[in-house]
Amino acid sequence: MLNGRTPSVKDVAAAAGVSLGTVSNVMNRPEVVSARTRERVERAMSELGFVRNESARQLRAGTSRTLAYVMLDGTNPFFHDVAQGIEMAAEDADLSLFICNSNSRAAREAVHVDRLLQQRVQGILITPVDPSASYLDELARRGVPMVIVDRVRDGESCCSVAVDDVLGGRIAVEHLVEQGHTRVAVIGGPESIGQVRERLQGAREIWAELGLPPDDLVYLPTENLTVAEGRSAGERLAGLPARRRPTAAFCANDLLALGLLQQGIGAGIRVPDDLAIVGFDDIDFAAAAAVPLTSVRQPRQELGRAAAQLVLDEATNPDHRHQQLSFTPELVARASTAVRR
Amino acid sequence: MLNGRTPSVKDVAAAAGVSLGTVSNVMNRPEVVSARTRERVERAMSELGFVRNESARQLRAGTSRTLAYVMLDGTNPFFHDVAQGIEMAAEDADLSLFICNSNSRAAREAVHVDRLLQQRVQGILITPVDPSASYLDELARRGVPMVIVDRVRDGESCCSVAVDDVLGGRIAVEHLVEQGHTRVAVIGGPESIGQVRERLQGAREIWAELGLPPDDLVYLPTENLTVAEGRSAGERLAGLPARRRPTAAFCANDLLALGLLQQGIGAGIRVPDDLAIVGFDDIDFAAAAAVPLTSVRQPRQELGRAAAQLVLDEATNPDHRHQQLSFTPELVARASTAVRR
DNA sequence: TTGTATGCGTTATCAA
DNA sequence: TTGATAACGCATACAA
Numbered sequence: 114m115l116n117g118r119t120p121s122v123k124d125v126a127a128a129a130g131v132s133l134g135t136v137s138n139v140m141n142r143p144e145v146v147s148a149r150t151r152e153r154v155e156r157a158m159s160e161l162g163f164v165r166n167e168s169a170r171q172l173r174a175g176t177s178r179t180l181a182y183v184m185l186d187g188t189n190p191f192f193h194d195v196a197q198g199i200e201m202a203a204e205d206a207d208l209s210l211f212i213c214n215s216n217s218r219a220a221r222e223a224v225h226v227d228r229l230l231q232q233r234v235q236g237i238l239i240t241p242v243d244p245s246a247s248y249l250d251e252l253a254r255r256g257v258p259m260v261i262v263d264r265v266r267d268g269e270s271c272c273s274v275a276v277d278d279v280l281g282g283r284i285a286v287e288h289l290v291e292q293g294h295t296r297v298a299v300i301g302g303p304e305s306i307g308q309v310r311e312r313l314q315g316a317r318e319i320w321a322e323l324g325l326p327p328d329d330l331v332y333l334p335t336e337n338l339t340v341a342e343g344r345s346a347g348e349r350l351a352g353l354p355a356r357r358r359p360t361a362a363f364c365a366n367d368l369l370a371l372g373l374l375q376q377g378i379g380a381g382i383r384v385p386d387d388l389a390i391v392g393f394d395d396i397d398f399a400a401a402a403a404v405p406l407t408s409v410r411q412p413r414q415e416l417g418r419a420a421a422q423l424v425l426d427e428a429t430n431p432d433h434r435h436q437q438l439s440f441t442p443e444l445v446a447r448a449s450t451a452v453r454r
Numbered sequence: 455m456l457n458g459r460t461p462s463v464k465d466v467a468a469a470a471g472v473s474l475g476t477v478s479n480v481m482n483r484p485e486v487v488s489a490r491t492r493e494r495v496e497r498a499m500s501e502l503g504f505v506r507n508e509s510a511r512q513l514r515a516g517t518s519r520t521l522a523y524v525m526l527d528g529t530n531p532f533f534h535d536v537a538q539g540i541e542m543a544a545e546d547a548d549l550s551l552f553i554c555n556s557n558s559r560a561a562r563e564a565v566h567v568d569r570l571l572q573q574r575v576q577g578i579l580i581t582p583v584d585p586s587a588s589y590l591d592e593l594a595r596r597g598v599p600m601v602i603v604d605r606v607r608d609g610e611s612c613c614s615v616a617v618d619d620v621l622g623g624r625i626a627v628e629h630l631v632e633q634g635h636t637r638v639a640v641i642g643g644p645e646s647i648g649q650v651r652e653r654l655q656g657a658r659e660i661w662a663e664l665g666l667p668p669d670d671l672v673y674l675p676t677e678n679l680t681v682a683e684g685r686s687a688g689e690r691l692a693g694l695p696a697r698r699r700p701t702a703a704f705c706a707n708d709l710l711a712l713g714l715l716q717q718g719i720g721a722g723i724r725v726p727d728d729l730a731i732v733g734f735d736d737i738d739f740a741a742a743a744a745v746p747l748t749s750v751r752q753p754r755q756e757l758g759r760a761a762a763q764l765v766l767d768e769a770t771n772p773d774h775r776h777q778q779l780s781f782t783p784e785l786v787a788r789a790s791t792a793v794r795r
Numbered sequence: 796t797t798g799t800a801t802g803c804g805t806t807a808t809c810a811a
Numbered sequence: 812t813t814g815a816t817a818a819c820g821c822a823t824a825c826a827a
Contacts, residue, residue, distance in 0.1 A: 119596075121820055132798045137822055147796060162596060167572040168509040168518070169820035172803050177509070187538060188738070190531065197528060200555065209569050212553045214541065228550050231508040255503060256458075340742040371742055378744040379789075397529070401681040401712055403719040403744030448720075462804055473814040478806060488812060510804035513819050798827075804819105811814075 120161040129157035140165060171233065180421060181211040181229045182262070183222060185240040189338070189368060190396045191413060192240065195262060198417025199238060206425055208235065217242055230257065236424035238262050238417075244307060258427035260420045264307055265437055272427065274420040274438040278308050281409040281442035282315025285363045285391045286330075288407070288444050290323055292452050294361040294389060300346045300373065301365025302334040309338070309365045312393060316363055331359050338365060343372020350388075351380055360388060361450070367392035367399045370406050374449065378403065389450040405447035412440050461502040470498035481506065512574065521762060522552040522570045523603070524563060526581040530679070530709060531737045532754060533581065536603060539758025540579055547766055549576065558583055571598065577765035579603050579758075585648060599768035601761045605648055606778055613768065615761040615779040619649050622750040622783035623656025626704045626732045627671075629748070629785050631664055633730060633793050635702040641687045641714065642706025643675040650679070650706045653734060657704055672700050679706060684713020691729075692721060701729060702791070708733035708740045711747050715790065719744065730791040746788035753781050 126133045131150055138146045139154045146154075157163075171177050180203050184192040196212055203210040211234060215222035219242045226248075229237055236258035241249060244264040252259050253270040261273040289297050297320070304310045313332070320330045333349055335342040343364065350358065350373075364370035370392030374384060382388050384404045392399050395410035419438055427433045467474045472491055479487045480495045487495075498504075512518050521544050525533040537553055544551040552575060556563035560583045567589075570578055577599035582590060585605040593600050594611040602614040630638050638661070645651045654673070661671045674690055676683040684705065691699065691714075705711035711733030715725060723729050725745045733740050736751035760779055768774045 122822095123820080133821085134799070134823080135797060138797085141822070145796075150797080162592075164568075164571045166513070166574060166820050167569075168512040168574065169803090170572075170822075171509040172507070172513055172805085172819090173821045173823080175803070187534060193528060193534065197555075209552075209554075209573075211550075213550075214538075227505075228508075230505045231511075233507060233509065251503075255460075340738070371739075375742055375744055375746070379746075397681070398712075398739055401716055403716055405716070405720075463806095464804080474805090475807085475815075476813060479813085482806070486812075491813080507804050510819090511806075513803090513821090514805045514807080516819070796827105799825085801822105801824090803821090806818090808817085809815090811812105 120163045121166070122163075124161055125154065125157050125163050128161060129154045177233045177235055178207070179209040179211050179232065179234050180424065181213065181232075181234045181237050182417075183213045183215055183225050183229075183237065183239040183241075185215060185242065185263075186217055186338075187214040189366070189394075190398065191366070191394045191411070194396070194413035195240075195417040195420075198414030199421045200417075201414070202418045202421030202425075206421075215242060219243060219246070223248065226252070235428045236260070238420050238424055240264060258424045260424045260427075262416060262420045265439070269435050269437070272420075272423040272435045272437070274416055274423065274440070276411045276416070276440045276442050278311035278442075279315035279318070281393060281411075282312040282317075282363070283319040284442065284444045285312075285393065285409050286316040286319050287323075288446065288450065289361040289363065289389060289391060290319075290325070292361070292389060292450055294359075295325065296329045296331070296357070296359040296361075298331045298333055298346075298350055298359040298362040300333045300335060300343070300362055300369055301338065302336060304334075306338070312365050329359075331357070335365075335369060338368055340368050340372035340375070343369035343374075344376040345372075347373045347376030347380070351376075351382070361390070362388060363391045365393055367394045367396045367406065367408055370408070370449075371398060371402060374402055374404060374406065385448065385450050385452070391444075391450060395445050400447065402449070404449050407447045407450040408445050410443045410445045416440060461504045462507070463504075465502055466495065466498050466504050469502060470495045518574045518576055519548070520550040520552050520573065520575050521765065522554065522573075522575045522578050523758075524554045524556055524566050524570075524578065524580040524582075526556060526583065526604075527558055527679075528555040530707070530735075531739060532707070532735045532752070535737070535754035536581075536758040536761075539755030540762045541758075542755070543759045543762030543766075547762075556583060560584060560587070564589065567593070576769045577601070579761050579765055581605060599765045601765045601768075603757060603761045606780070610776050610778070613761075613764040613776045613778070615757055615764065615781070617752045617757070617781045617783050619652035619783075620656035620659070622734060622752075623653040623704070624660040625783065625785045626653075626734065626750050627657040627660050628664075629787065629791065630702040630704060630730060630732060631660075631666070633702070633791055635700075635730060636666065637670045637672070637698070637700040637702075639672045639674055639687075639691055639700040639703040641674045641676060641684070641703055641710055642679065643677060645675075647679070653706050670700075672698070676706075676710060679709055681709050681713035681716070684710035684715075685717040686713075688714045688717030688721070692717075692723070702731070703729060704732045706734055708735045708737045708747065708749055711749070711790075712739065712743060715743055715745060715747065726789065726791050726793070732785075732791055736786055741788065743790075745790050748788045748791040749786050751784045751786045757781060
């Protein structure tokens with residue numbers, strides 16, 4: 114009767130000697146069916162090894178039970194922490210989370226989003242390669258619940274959750290100046306990445322406001338935000354003439370900072386005595402570094418959690434209004450900028 | 455006519471003035487429809503913003519286009535690298551990848567697997583909390599394509615892809631002995647984790663084979679495989695009387711090694727001069743540490759890729775036979791065990 | 796409290 | 812080359 118097919122409600126109904134509707138009720142409104150028949154149905158289910166077909170459920174019910182996050186860079190633990198926050202919120206709402214990774218490639222991102230649309234996910238959380246890409250507008254117009262994570266989008270076509278990156282850059286450099294540094298390196302790139310642009314901007318702003326000479330804030334551009342680029346920046350730093358060489362560095366993210374630290378220690382530079390270092394994100398590996406890294410902390414899991422809540426609100430609340438949530442970054446001072454007295 | 459509904463094939467057909475079957479053909483067998491009508495249909499699709507409903511497709515076609523990976527510990531980059539390998543294989547096969555994280559909790563793992571079954575994923579890749587759990591057998595009996603990743607399962611009820619952890623432990627300790635160490639610490643736990651148990655076992659085996667006194671191989675158990683536990687082990691190590699204190703340590707994974715390194719450097723211990731360190735996994739952060747870590751390399755992405763290929767074979771090839779793939783680990787020597795001459 | 800009937804959006808078979 | 816139609820497995824409105 115089953116011929117190796119996976120059993121359906123119909124089979125369960127037959128086995129339990131009830132109608133198909135009753136089986137459905139056992140799953141979706143158990144309170145409406147008598148204890149006796151419910152038990153019979155449940156036994157039939159487990160005997161047959163019945164597993165509800167989610168596609169059919171979704172097709173009929175018109176609503177899926179999954180959220181999706183398209184992350185920007187799977188090699189950066191920061192995004193996994195954000196994903197973890199989303200996952201927790203999804204778990205609370207009894208939803209599954211689909212995690213995709215664009216690896217900073219717009220084409221891959223588009224493929225993922227297209228698939229997610231086909232899956233009719235309840236909502237899409239995304240850290241886009243390019244937040245101003247027009248197809249995001251189209252998504253929003255289509256009515257697909259969507260939240261931009263770790264970026265703000267011009268206009269108010271959708272919700273977004275981010276950290277004030279300009280402020281983050283400011284507090285990082287302010288901290289270094291407070292520690293007595295008067296020549297500071299700013300490391301990061303490419304500036305096409307919004308997060309980078311704003312963090313550097315914050316650094317320059319505060320430097321100017323404090324009345325320090327522009328030439329003493331040395332910008333070392335990088336090609337991306339990786340440990341390898343951090344090492345490379347360290348080499349360039351070491352190559353500067355001693356009188357111009359900064360005594361402290363602000364890196365646009367922790368991976369760069371880790372690379373800088375590694376290169377420095379390998380070259381016999383003492384951190385923080387010869388070179389103080391501030392990173393950004395405060396990933397777990399920052400605190401775990403040989404010289405624990407001072408970093409600008411983003412509430413990574415909170416970011417994800419808040420984004421998930423916004424997308425769920427958009428998906429379920431008819432009175433939903435788009436919001437731009439901005440979290441305040443926080444400096445976590447550790448050994449890499451400590452002043453020895 | 456649409457009233458805010460998302461458009462279906464029916465709507466596209468109406469807009470293009472063709473039948474519903476023709477629209478389906480445009481999507482699935484474009485070669486069978488004339489260029490003229492195909493173009494008309496395609497225009498109608500983009501004008502309406504039609505997106506195929508994957509649930510309906512799957513319900514009808516009976517086959518999903520997704521793979522799933524249930525990872526053991528999202529805080530360990532190792533598993534993300536494995537996932538990346540799976541993702542690449544999935545991309546090649548034009549499949550999506552569903553990533554779940556059990557966080558080492560059996561209950562959470564069960565919830566995930568249950569959901570994946572409901573989704574009728576094509577195959578499940580899993581690094582299980584307990585590879586001997588009976589419900590895995592049940593999955594296999596049910597005929598759900600499944601591959602165990604980073605573990606081997608007794609019997610041959612399913613495929614598995616792993617690294618020879620015993621051998622890994624052997625080459626790690628052998629390397630330390632070759633470097634001249636005669637008192638070595640072995641750090642890791644809990645032994646309920648198979649990977650840990652076997653790595654430690656390999657360490658003990660080679661130690662005995664080399665004819666070294668058992669007492670000179672000091673076991674420092676940990677509660678889990680985290681950076682924090684690595685630090686804690688470092689403190690215990692430092693607390694040993696100098697004459698008994700090991701001059702080298704083999705850690706059951708890189709997170710422990712990173713923690714040990716951090717604690718050591720913070721306490722003024724020179725690595726490798728006072729203490730040599732070998733980790734396991736060779737995650738990217740091992741090479742990026744202040745003192746680059748020697749580590750037993752697992753082919754992380756290859757592991758994932760191979761697992762994905764096996765599960766796809768099981769899903770599509772009627773002559774599939776279960777295999778236990780075992781990769782050979784490889785020692786990557788770096789500064790943390792270098793001998794100064 | 797339970798049963799019956801209908802349709803969700805798609806693919807595939809068959810006829811035209 | 813195109814059109815009509817029958818499933819796929821489930822949820823739900825309504826009847827009993």
